[in-house]
Amino acid sequence: MQVILARFTQLLSVTLVGLLTAPPASAWWETGHRTVARIAAAHLTSAARARIAQILNVPDTPKAVADALALASTWADETKSQTHTGAWHYTDLAIQDTLADLPARCHHDNCATERVRIFSHPKDLDQLRYLVHLVGDLHQPLHAISDADLGGNCEHVSPPVDTAQNLHAVWDGAIVNSLGLSDRALAASLNQKLSSFGKDAVAELAAGDATDWTWESHELAIRLYRELGVPVEPVIFPKNCREAPAAVANLTFHLDPDYLQQNQWTVREQLLKAGLRLAKLLNES
Numbered sequence: 260m261q262v263i264l265a266r267f268t269q270l271l272s273v274t275l276v277g278l279l280t281a282p283p284a285s286a287w288w289e290t291g292h293r294t295v296a297r298i299a300a301a302h303l304t305s306a307a308r309a310r311i312a313q314i315l316n317v318p319d320t321p322k323a324v325a326d327a328l329a330l331a332s333t334w335a336d337e338t339k340s341q342t343h344t345g346a347w348h349y350t351d352l353a354i355q356d357t358l359a360d361l362p363a364r365c366h367h368d369n370c371a372t373e374r375v376r377i378f379s380h381p382k383d384l385d386q387l388r389y390l391v392h393l394v395g396d397l398h399q400p401l402h403a404i405s406d407a408d409l410g411g412n413c414e415h416v417s418p419p420v421d422t423a424q425n426l427h428a429v430w431d432g433a434i435v436n437s438l439g440l441s442d443r444a445l446a447a448s449l450n451q452k453l454s455s456f457g458k459d460a461v462a463e464l465a466a467g468d469a470t471d472w473t474w475e476s477h478e479l480a481i482r483l484y485r486e487l488g489v490p491v492e493p494v495i496f497p498k499n500c501r502e503a504p505a506a507v508a509n510l511t512f513h514l515d516p517d518y519l520q521q522n523q524w525t526v527r528e529q530l531l532k533a534g535l536r537l538a539k540l541l542n543e544s
C-alpha cells in the first residue's frame with residue numbers, strides 16, 4: 260500500500276510540475292504559428308530553402324525544413340519573459356492613430372513592425388526564430404491595436420471560449436483551435452486553396468512590407484472592435500488591466516457560439532497571408 264501511495268504521490272508531483280512549468284499560452288498559440296511556418300516553407304525558393312536548412316541545421320528537404328521551421332516558430336514566445344522582449348510581439352497602435360503615428364508607437368524599435376524589419380535578413384538561428392514568430396504575430400489583428408486595453412487582453416469573455424478568458428486570447432487561439440486541424444493539416448488545406456489562385460493573385464496576397472501588414476491588421480482589428488461595440492477610449496497605454504479605463508476593464512462579452520465560426524475565414528486568410536509574406540521575406544533575403 261505504501262509503495263502504491265508513494266508511486267501515486269510521485270505521479271501527482273510529476274503532473275503538478277508539468278502543469279506549473281508548461282509554457283504560457285502563446286500568441287496564435289502553437290497551431291497558428293506553426294501553420295504560418297509550414298506555409299512559408301512550402302513557398303521557399305530552392306536557394307532560400309538551402310540557406311534556411313543550414314541555419315536550422317537540418318537536411319535540405321521540404322519536409323525537414325517545414326518541420327524545423329514549425330518547431331522554431333514558437334521559441335520567441337517561450338523565451339520572451341527571460342529575454343524581456345515581450346514588446347516585440349505587438350505594435351500598440353491606438354484606434355485614433357493614423358499611419359503617421361506608427362514610428363512614435365515603436366520606441367527604440369520595441370514593436371513587431373520594426374522587429375520584423377530588423378530580422379528580415381536572418382543571419383542566425385535566433386534572428387530566424389524571431390522573424391518566423393513575429394510575422395505571425397503581426398497578422399493576429401489584436402497585436403496591432405490599442406484601446407487602452409492591451410490589445411483586447413482587458414475585455415473579459417464569459418463563459419470562457421475554449422480556454423480563452425479574454426478577447427485577445429479568443430483571437431490568439433480559440434478561433435484557430437475551433438478549426439479542429441493540426442498545423443500540418445491546416446497548412447495543407449490553405450496551400451490547397453491557393454492552388455486554385457493565379458500567380459498574380461498569390462503575389463498580391465504576399466505584397467507589401469511590415470508597415471503595410473501592420474496597418475492592415477490594425478484596420479481589421481478596428482472593424483472587430485466596432486462589431487463587438489467596444490467603446491473608444493482615450494489614447495493611453497496602461498501597463499496592466501488594473502490601470503485600464505473601467506469602460507474596457509469592466510467589459511464582459513458573452514460570445515455567441517457562432518462568433519468563432521464567423522471569424523474562421525478571417526483567421527485562415529491572415530494565416531495564409533502571413534505564411535506567403537514570410538516566404539517572400541526569406542526568398543528576398
Ligand SMILES: [Zn+2]
Binds near residue numbers: 285286336348392396
Ligand atoms: Zn508572440
